[in-house]
Amino acid sequence: MSASSRWYQLLLALFSLNAGTAVADYALNMTQGVTRTSQAVYDLHMIIFWICVAIGIVVFGVMIYAMFRHRKSRGVKAAQFHESTTMELVWTLIPIIILVSMAIPATRVLLAMEDTSDADMTIKVTGIQWKWKYDYVDTEAEGLSVVSSLHPDHNEARQLGADADLTVFGDTYLLDVDNPLVVPTGKKIRFLLTAADVIHSWWVPDLGWKKDAIPGFINESWTIIDQPGVYRGQCAELCGRDHAFMPVVVVAKEPAEYAAWVAEQKQAAVDIANSADRVWTKAELMAKGEAVYQTNCAACHQPNGQGLPPVFPALAGSAMATAEDPAAHIDIVLNGKAGSAMTAYRDILNDVDLAAVITYERNAWGNQASIVQPADIKATR
Amino acid sequence: MSTATADHHGPARGLMRWVTTTNHKDIGSLYLLFALIMFLIGGAMAMVIRAELFQPGLQLVDPQFFNSMTTVHALLMIFGAVMPAFTGLANWLIPMQIGAPDMALPRLNNFSFWLLPFAFTMLLSTFFMNGGGPASGWTLYPPLSLQMDAGFPFMIFAIHLAGISSIMGSINVIVTILNMRAPGMTLMKMPLFVWTWLITAYLLIATMPVLAGAVTMLLTDKFAGTSFFSAAGGGDPVMYQHIFWFFGHPEVYILILPAFGIVSAILPTFARKPLFGYSSMVYATASIAFLSFIVWAHHMFTVGMPVVGELFFMYATMMIAVPTGVKVFNWISTMWRGSMTFETPMLFAVGFIIMFTIGGFSGLMLSIAPADFQYHDTYFVVAHFHYVLVTGAIYSIMAAVYYWLPKWTGHMYDERLGKLHFWISTISVNVLFFPQHFLGLAGMPRRIPDYSVQFADWNMISSLGGFVFGLSQLMFVWIIFKAIRGGRKATDQVWEGAQGLEWTLSSPPPYHSFNQPPTVR
Ligand code: HEC
Ligand code: HEM
Ligand SMILES: [Cu+2]
Ligand SMILES: [Cu+2]
Secondary structure (H helix, E strand, C coil), X not given: CHHHHHHHHHHHHHHCCCHHHCCCCCCCCCCCCCCHHHHHHHHHHXXXXXXXXXXXXXXXXXXXXXXXXXXXXXXXXXXXXCCCHHHHXXXXXXXXXXXXXXXXXXXXXHHHHCCCCCCCEEEEEEEECCEEEEEECCCCCCCXXXXXXXXXXXXXXXXXXXXXXXXXXXXXXXXXXXXXXXXXXXXXXEEEEEECCXXXXXXXXXXXXXXXXXXXXXXXXXXXXXXXXXXXXXXCCCCCCCHHHCEEEEEEECHHHHHHHHHHHHHHHHHHHHHCCCCCCHHHXXXXXXXXXXXXXXXHHCCCCCCECCCECCCCCCHHHHCCCCHHHHHHHHHCCCXXXXXXXXXXXCHHHHHHHHHHHHHCCCCCCCCCCHHHHHHHC | CCCCCCCCCCCCCCHHXXXXXXXXXXXXXXXXXXXXXXXXXXXXXXXXXXHHCCCCCCCCCCHHHHHHHHHHHHHHHHHHHHHHHHXXXXXXHHHHHHCCCCCCCHHHHHHHHHHHHHHHHHHHHHHHCXXXXXXXXXXXXXXXXXXXXXXXXXXXXXXXXXXXXXXXHHHHHHHHHHHCCCCCCCHHHCCHHHHHXXXXXXXXXXXXXXXXXXXXHHHHHHHCCCCCCCHHHCCCHHHHHHHHHHHHHHHHHHCCHHHHHHHHHHHHHHHCCCCCCHHHHHHHHHHHHHHCCCCHHHHHHHHCCCHHHHHHHHHHHHHHHHHHHHHHHHHHHHHCCCCECCCHHHHHHHHHHHHHHHHXXXXXXXXXXXXXXXXXXXXXXXXXXXXXXXXXXXXXXXXXXXXXHHHHHCECCCHHHHHHHHHHHHHHHHXXXXXXXXXXXXXXXXXXXXXXXXXXXXXXXXHXXXXXXXXXXXXXXXXXXXXXXXCCECCCCXXXXXXXXXXXXXXXXXXXXXCCCCCCC
16 A cells, blocks of 8 residues: 555656645545444445455456467467356356345445434434534424534635635635534434425535435434544535535534533523514624625625526615515515525524624615614514 | 449438438438537536636636536537437448348438437527526436526427437337348347347337436426425425436446447457357346346435335345446457457457446445445546446447448548557546546545545646546547548458458448348358
8 A cells, every 4th residue: 555655646746736735645545434334334345445456456467468468469379269158157156246245244334324213312404505504403402503604714715716825724625614513422313304495415424424405305314423523524415506615514522512512502592582682783783794694695696796697686786675665575585485596594594693684685785775673583483 | 242232322412411311321420420529519518627626716617607517518428429429330330230221210310310419509508598508417406407597498308309319219220120130140140239239229218208207397397387306395306316317327328238239349350259158248238238227226325215225226236247247257258368459449449348347346336335325426426437438438439430430431540540549548538537536535526616625636637637638539530530531441351350241341331231131141
């Protein structure tokens, strides 16, 4: 391995014209991951890989030998044999035996991977163009909800085209989010996966699997993470324009730390609920609204509100966003528009965020219309 | 021996010759030219993809446009390049190989070709419509595919036209093979190219209507208020995937069975030794065709099937490696103790065997469902299907063109350039696709325009390989052009070891291949 990897490095040195993007370690193989499942999958991968290598050496070896020895230029006269039932049987049966011996461990791992029983906790994962939403369904975290989008810094960098300096992100460019999924170590976590709009696929290589998130259906999967750490992955199923920009980040914490995180989040949720009851100033709403807009809406409606007509309408100057009565505007953001890419945000954003982003849309880019209070949203829900 | 085929009427003159032709050779040439054009357009799209992926960061194109590049690249290569190229070869070769004057249904033949330029012009025209070209991947999974804007119905209609064309072409192939063989040409004496095409034609007739049904349901879901694939209306988006792959997996064998036939023709010629295990080759082809109907859900291991279903599709998929292996072993036994020379067609055929087998190995790895949970939708899959399709299907087509070009044109192509084309292509195609295995294993998903920095090196290498491979195909165009224009006269047999009816005709062959049926011993 080391000789061949040195060879690869030489090749890389020849090819890496752009030293700026060259990173020291070259991943060549599947990760072993951090769970028993990912280890089992890695082992299967390596067994079948070495089987293929062994067959390859024999088959290509014979072939290459023939190509060098049985040449006309060496004066060989062609033999005329063209049939052998024995040989046909041999090379039918030997592969069958190899395959059966491969199928047995594969079946064992598959059965274990599909066994979601006896979970300690359940998290619902919802894929949304282009972010993930995590709902804690039970245990002390019940009711917590996290919306996880591409980290704003990365989001900004990717819009810069050739001017972007990506080295500042190290190995995590496009693999970082604003709010990660936080889970406890040592617990069997059952995931329920679904989607709000199109099909997505939730994938963290270190956990050893990916599973599709399908609108209208619920898929199940599970994991037990033993080592605390940050595990990164991304959406694996093409889900539209920004498919490449919806990473998954799982932070596994020791149970005590995890409990502290849960308590903190619960407190934050209470604070938000309280703040929804007070009257907000326009400046507060605009400041918050801009942030919400940039992470949630700008992918389609564009940072400057011009959209990408005709697919994504402009909000700057839009009749709806400048109408005196905000009811229609609130309605489309809360409930989305069936049959279009505009999803319902009622379960993704809280009242304050919704009021802020709608106010922002009504007063940014030259728009001028009434502001919307969190209480208005609450009343409309 | 050249047959006594007096040319009682030759081709019409001018452009109308090509529009109204019912001649199998003319139509074969049209198909091949069309496939070449699609190969170049689809290849240009691949260049856009590799240029964007040359470095991390978004430099050249919008992500939406990038997605339509991957989508249309695949649609053009599969439906516009590989399938029409095989149909073109079938048109040229089947009548000559079975001792017939022409195809059985010449007018249908004309119609099935002329549908294609319209179909693909329509597909490409969607780029100029509101919302741009299709961008949901060639698999067109709903609900994403339903988000396409104005071009949607045009894309669906284009697929329908291409499908109708394939079905008619297949009917013609089957009728020709079953009815027009020369006396004495029993089924088990047919060249393997004819056999593999016979089976391919049945696959096409069985699966194209399934695709047509699937995309029609997409159309009504979008415009007629049905909910076949929308859970909100009681439908099921996964159902689409089942229907699609019930077409899609046999489709990948449609793209490779004729290649098996081509390689089985070329190897014996240049090994100067009969094909090893002819009848087991026929049976292996038939069993691959059968198995190809019961493995479709290996493309869907991650959609959440019941575990029994996953097991079934895993076992069935592993089984398909057995007849595929039999083919490879037979080819190698054909080479064994032959008296080989390595002209360009042989180089491409040998390249096919080695690199197609590498694609088969990664296929075998992908068939292991638990491991596929990691591989699925990554560059590992991209590497797999490009090994079987580019260095498999496309290599076989190139081998076939070099092998039969002297017969078709009456001129030898430039052997030195042909070998150069092979070596440049083979080195660059491996630089292009082999690193994609690493990328996939390291965690890079497919169909993304931008990626994390740790994937940068292999992507850059892959792109460089891609540019060289892309450019070197211009050599191929030039070599063909040169051979059509002139060159050393080819003999009737062309290759010292060539066996079979087509080599008994003159080079180039008469306009109507066999007016008197030849006798087959
Ligand atoms: C995935 C792309 C996408 C995202 C993200 C998105 N929208 Fe939309 N939005 C659309 C589309 C498409 C429409 C047009 C719907 C229709 O009328 O068919 C739309 C329409 C609207 C409209 C109505 C505009 C008009 O003049 O008719 C408003 C208001 C709106 N979106 C607000 C938002 C807000 C607020 C957010 C973020 C919280 C958001 N959108 C995020 C795609 C998106
Ligand atoms: C040994 C035989 C083969 C086996 C076991 C095999 C197995 C597989 C599996 C399991 C997948 C799904 C991977 C995934 O998406 O996770 C796949 C994908 C694919 N295979 Fe193969 N394969 C074989 C040969 C071929 C051949 C001969 C072709 C065509 C010439 C082919 C073309 C493809 C294509 C195009 C895809 C990807 C389709 C897509 O998702 O867009 N394969 N193969
Ligand atoms: Cu996605
Ligand atoms: Cu398949």
